[in-house]
Amino acid sequence: MSHSPSRGARRTVSGLATALLALAGPLAAPVVPTAAAAGNGEVGTVTYTAAEQAAALSHWTPARMKQVGRTVDLGATGPLSKPWTGKAVPSIGRLFFVNSRGQDTWCTASAVTSANRSVIMTAAHCARLGSSPVNTYSDIVFVPGYAKGKAPHGRYAVKATMTPRSWAEETVNDIAAMVVATPAGGKRLTDAVGAQKIAFGRPAGERVTAFGYPGTTPQRGEELLHCAGTSQRAPEGEQRVPCDLGGGASGGPWLAGFDSATGKGTVVSVNSHGEGNGGSPMYGPTLDKTARAVYDAAGRG
Numbered sequence: 001m002s003h004s005p006s007r008g009a010r011r012t013v014s015g016l017a018t019a020l021l022a023l024a025g026p027l028a029a030p031v032v033p034t035a036a037a038a039g040n041g042e043v044g045t046v047t048y049t050a051a052e053q054a055a056a057l058s059h060w061t062p063a064r065m066k067q068v069g070r071t072v073d074l075g076a077t078g079p080l081s082k083p084w085t086g087k088a089v090p091s092i093g094r095l096f097f098v099n100s101r102g103q104d105t106w107c108t109a110s111a112v113t114s115a116n117r118s119v120i121m122t123a124a125h126c127a128r129l130g131s132s133p134v135n136t137y138s139d140i141v142f143v144p145g146y147a148k149g150k151a152p153h154g155r156y157a158v159k160a161t162m163t164p165r166s167w168a169e170e171t172v173n174d175i176a177a178m179v180v181a182t183p184a185g186g187k188r189l190t191d192a193v194g195a196q197k198i199a200f201g202r203p204a205g206e207r208v209t210a211f212g213y214p215g216t217t218p219q220r221g222e223e224l225l226h227c228a229g230t231s232q233r234a235p236e237g238e239q240r241v242p243c244d245l246g247g248g249a250s251g252g253p254w255l256a257g258f259d260s261a262t263g264k265g266t267v268v269s270v271n272s273h274g275e276g277n278g279g280s281p282m283y284g285p286t287l288d289k290t291a292r293a294v295y296d297a298a299g300r301g
Contacts, residue, residue: 042290043297044165046128046136053157053181056139060096066149068096068104069221074246077216077225080280081245084211084224089263090145090153090193092224094213095122095178095251100135106221108212108252109142109178112198112267114299117188120158120178121198121295122251123270127161127178130171136161142180144193146213148222153193156180162297164290173237174272174284175291176251177298196253197266198295200287204233208241209258210282212249212271221248227282228258231269234283239269243282246274254284 048056077083091111099105107126112119120142129135140158143151159181164173182188209228213221227243231254234240241254250272255265269284285291 042165042293043162044133044168045160045162045297045301047160048138048140048158052138053159056141056157057155059098059139060141060143060155062149062151064104065094065096065143065146065151066222068106069215069248072215072247073217073220074215074248075217077214077219077246078244080243081214081216081225081227083219084226086260087263088145089211089224091190091196091263092211092253093142093144094146094221095120095126095140095142097126097137097140099137100129100132106213106248107250108248108271110211110253110267111144111190111193111195112295113190113195114295116179116299116301117190117195118180118182118301119295119298120180120189121253121267121270122176122178123272124163124167124174124176125272126251127163127176128168130167130174131169133168140178142178142189144189147224154183154186156183156189160298160301162294162301164294166290173290175270175287175294177294179298179301194264196255196264198287199256199266199268200289200292200295202256202268202287204231204239204286206231206256206268208254208256208268209265210241210243210245210249210252210254210271210284212245212252214246215248216246225249237286237288238272238283239286240281240283242280243271244274244280245271245282
């Protein structure tokens with residue numbers, strides 16, 4: 001088993017993006033949001049109109065959210081990853097979207113502290129294909145605290161995604177920030193569910209707890225799972241941690257200093273890819289200046 005796949009051959013632990021793309025036929029016409037991509041040279045931004053946000057919420061009905069996990073079986077859960085049975089962590093949720101092949105799928109994301117109180121962090125491959133600037137995803141909805149078909153804190157349509165241009169062009173820096181719209185008559189995201197802190201430039205070597213909604217059996221994305229271990233430095237600006245969360249866990253936070261009594265910690269990376277499909281270890285990007293630029297852009301959104 002190699003320590004890390006090459007950039008061109010990585011198997012991402014996406015919201016089943018890898019598993020489903022491997023089963024699909026030729027690429028369909030790319031799904032391109034109404035607004036063209038924008039950005040500041042380092043960060044690419046894609047925005048979604050109010051009509052597109054409404055369509056996303058209409059698309060992701062409770063029945064559809066449950067159904068998407070029933071169509072995929074990525075093998076047995078564990079042995080390292082286990083269901084989270086502690087205090088609920090509403091700031092972590094399931095991120096549903098339609099990929100560039102027009103397929104329903106999902107990732108994991110977490111609400112973080114931000115000026116606009118509306119930012120979630122996830123993996124870049126949960127927003128768009130790498131090395132393919134036109135292939136962005138659509139109908140993106142964040143469901144904080146998702147559990148067994150229930151959305152206890154509502155559903156939040158994503159109105160903008162921010163990813164490194166290096167991801168769109170070279171499949172480098174697998175980190176994304178997204179801005180969610182405030183529901184009509186509702187609260188801003190972190191006012192409703194709280195927020196995890198986020199830190200940049202933290203070196204490997206600290207104990208982290210990684211969370212996600214993998215499509216492994218028996219949960220198949222319906223429950224929040226976790227792994228815990230000490231992170232280690234890895235090649236290509238990444239870190240790794242002993243964890244076997246499978247597809248669907250991508251974008252889930254690595255929380256340093258996680259306190260199970262409060263459900264809070266500090267995001268220091270996100271699930272990016274594993275050995276094979278969900279094998280241990282799990283790799284995640286070091287949150288460097290590029291990640292900071294992505295986060296800062298979302299906070300202004």
